[in-house]
Amino acid sequence: MGRVPVAVLISGRGSNLSALIRAAQARPYPAEIRLVLSNRAEAGGLAIAAEAGIETGVVDHRGRSREAFEAELGDRIGAAGVSLICLAGFMRLLTPGFVEARRNQILNIHPSLLPAFPGLDTHARALEAGVRISGCTVHFVSPEMDEGPIIAQSAVPVAIGDSPASLADRVLKAEHRLYPMALALVAQGRVRVVGKRALISGEPPLPDGLFVPTPD
Numbered sequence: 001m002g003r004v005p006v007a008v009l010i011s012g013r014g015s016n017l018s019a020l021i022r023a024a025q026a027r028p029y030p031a032e033i034r035l036v037l038s039n040r041a042e043a044g045g046l047a048i049a050a051e052a053g054i055e056t057g058v059v060d061h062r063g064r065s066r067e068a069f070e071a072e073l074g075d076r077i078g079a080a081g082v083s084l085i086c087l088a089g090f091m092r093l094l095t096p097g098f099v100e101a102r103r104n105q106i107l108n109i110h111p112s113l114l115p116a117f118p119g120l121d122t123h124a125r126a127l128e129a130g131v132r133i134s135g136c137t138v139h140f141v142s143p144e145m146d147e148g149p150i151i152a153q154s155a156v157p158v159a160i161g162d163s164p165a166s167l168a169d170r171v172l173k174a175e176h177r178l179y180p181m182a183l184a185l186v187a188q189g190r191v192r193v194v195g196k197r198a199l200i201s202g203e204p205p206l207p208d209g210l211f212v213p214t215p216d
């Protein structure tokens with residue numbers, strides 16, 4: 001079977017993008033990163049993608065409507081012929097129209113154990129709440145921010161004396177393992193959404209500490 005073509009949308013440094021590219025360069029991996037788009041020309045991830053020989057583009061969101069911005073995104077994505085979209089530090093909210101048209105085809109990574117701490121300043125809020133365990137979540141995107149069926153999660157301990165930055169560093173390492181694994185499960189066609197849940201079929205080869213919903 002051919003590899004599933006994927007577009008990655010970014011806004012910044014692109015460390016998760018880099019993890020996805022590295023995974024996709026390994027064989028066998030069921031997905032191929034075919035296109036990287038950023039809404040910011042300064043995004044560091046663009047250089048990472050270009051170096052890997054991946055097509056890149058900038059779609060600026062400024063000075064025009066959300067719909068016009070998304071129409072261009074959609075055109076670029078359509079032209080690349082991709083069937084999955086990974087958001088990796090993409091800092092724009094997508095409209096319900098864009099998301100509904102691509103239901104269960106858009107993945108996002110968020111640096112908390114959703115549904116706890118959606119939105120920005122995640123690590124500071126987790127520390128303020130005094131949680132002992134944080135982590136990261138890969139989920140299908142629904143029109144509400146940081147919601148949608150959970151594909152995979154990784155738990156990360158909070159250390160005594162953690163700052164938002166030190167916790168973010170520890171969670172980021174888990175993100176770099178989790179996102180490639182979650183994308184692989186989706187690309188292999190092993191994830192099925194039933195109601196609000198994503199169910200995984202087969203035995204996922206999981207490194208320690210990773211959790212995915214059990215097959216029904």
Ligand code: GRF
Nearest residue numbers: 013014015016089109110111
């Ligand atoms: C990550 O922590 C991701 O979970 C969040 O934004 C950050 C992006 O970092 N959505 P990077 O650009 O992948 O390095």
